[in-house]
Amino acid sequence: MSLTSHDALTQKLAGSGLRNTPQREVVYAALLARRDHPTADEVYARVRPELPGISLATVYNCLETLVQCELVRAVNFERGPTRYCPNLHPHAHFHDNASGATYDIDLPADVLARVKAILPSGYEVEDVEISFRGKTLAPR
């Protein structure tokens, strides 16, 4: 992990009164290294070579912590396992039926605004999730 993302992590954690740890570092680094929306199991497999003693429970804990301090987004698609995404820009997700892959789709601010505007008054939105399902024609 680069110095800046290490610092960003430490700082964000401190902001929530949490410590940085080797486990949180490698989990976050794994998400940054391959942004293919891995599951907790996949993250576990990727960090074990780096930190062989880490447990799956800790991977779950670290991922949850990263979601809490808003460095990572949890992505759910139908009944599949939760996937994790370090992309903090507003974006939607596209799930390829055939391959099971998940792609980030940039979400322009004006479209996001239009979507939020469909809510009647009295609904106070904290989070919006937009996901597509379909097939992709060319390799991405």
Added chain:
Amino acid sequence: MSLTSHDALTQKLAGSGLRNTPQREVVYAALLARRDHPTADEVYARVRPELPGISLATVYNCLETLVQCELVRAVNFERGPTRYCPNLHPHAHFHDNASGATYDIDLPADVLARVKAILPSGYEVEDVEISFRGKTLAPR
């Protein structure tokens, strides 16, 4: 269940080469009767008085069948159990953090079109899901 929804069900099922059954009838009727996005367990509880011998597995089967023939939508929110919705108009969902309730939010065609338009070419969309999370101010 009204005569027309009975017929609609029988016809839709026939269209997919499937039979209508007492189990499918009561499950569909339960969804139409209370449109509060029940889980499979909740549907099971609601149909048992009507059809005491029905099994939970059958409730799951019926719900899946109804989703397949497009009379019902399956709604997933984060890691919660799947909920079921007989509203076929294009709509989004709003999840109230406090109560856990799910509300349908009408989705105008132009907004849906704008959302679909964020996809680059090469992405062929089959389904869009938009969900909000937040709190509601007044009782709905």
Added chain:
DNA sequence: ATTTCTAATTAGAATTATTCCAATTATCAC
């Protein structure tokens, strides 16, 4: 440096929602 306090991690058990399976029952076409 040691103690102390709390946070974080760990291994494994438990839970939840769902799916699978093999056996029975119901229905349709003939």
Added chain:
DNA sequence: GTGATAATTGGAATAATTCTAATTAGAAAT
């Protein structure tokens, strides 16, 4: 009615996640 197929059933199995109690590590205070 008979045979073929679809649907249902109860219970076992599964997958992902969460919980729990015990241990370890780190920071702060002495």
